[in-house]
Amino acid sequence: MKTLYIVRHAKSSWNYEGIKDIDRPLKKRGINDAYLVSNVLTKKVATPDVFISSCANRALHTAMIFSYTFNYPLTNLKISKSLYNFSDGYLIKTVKALDDGFDSAIIFSHDHGISDFVNKFGSIFLDHVPTCGVIGIKFTTNHWKNIKNGTTFLTEFPKHYK
Template identity: 40%
Template sequence: MKRLILIRHGKSSWELNVRDHDRVLLERGINDAHLIGKHLNSAFISSQQIWSSTAARALQTAVIVSEYIDYNLLSFKLKRELYTFDSSELISQIKSCTNDIDTLMVFSHNHGLTDTVNALGSNYFDNIPTTGAVIIEFNTTQWSDISNGQTIAHFFPKNLK
């Protein structure tokens, strides 16, 4: 059994004069990341491995959430390849996970993240909101074989406030 936790980065600002990759979280994004982290903790959801896009907003979201699930940051992986808006690229990265990892948490970007959730999970979502988390389980022992998973939960900040 493999468990995938996909989380979209928190709300960021378009108003700063920086590259897209360097955009940071707004206060709302920071607060929502704390909210999702607390909720994952209270639901006893943890991860053996956390991967994050190298974009500042994804990394900030990942670090905040990881504080709540008691994750050892020495195992944390930044992956430039997760700075993608394409689901096929995101799925390719997920399928490259080593099979000794049973639970993988990935922080990435839309539209690729929503498309990945819809391609791999059993529930359809029009849009995964910022800091939205979706958990999908797969009845396989190989990450390279994941497909047609079962969406077991989703947590969106607006539903937790």
């Protein structure tokens, strides 16, 4: 059995002229939502075996907040340049390449890739995963490369707690 948590980065800011998309920071609301959702999650699930984040500032900051809340060492947080992509192709490749020694993983990425991924591999259709939304999917396999149809068992969104 493999368990995957996918987190869409928290709400980011568009208020900076001349800043590259990859460097956009979280808004205050995004920071608050990341703490809110990560605290809820720590009461519902065990700490995932591996944390992996897109290299984009907003995803990385979200991952750092979750790492802090879960007491996961930041030195173990893996950063993936390929997750800074807005299709599910790189997300699928990242998940299927996970070490089978990890029974659970949490990945911090971006909108389109996440929505496509959870609808392709999960059991619940979601029109849209909101910022700082977390989706949990279980797969009945011992090898990440063999993931197919999983069971969506968790959908946590900030609006559920406001």
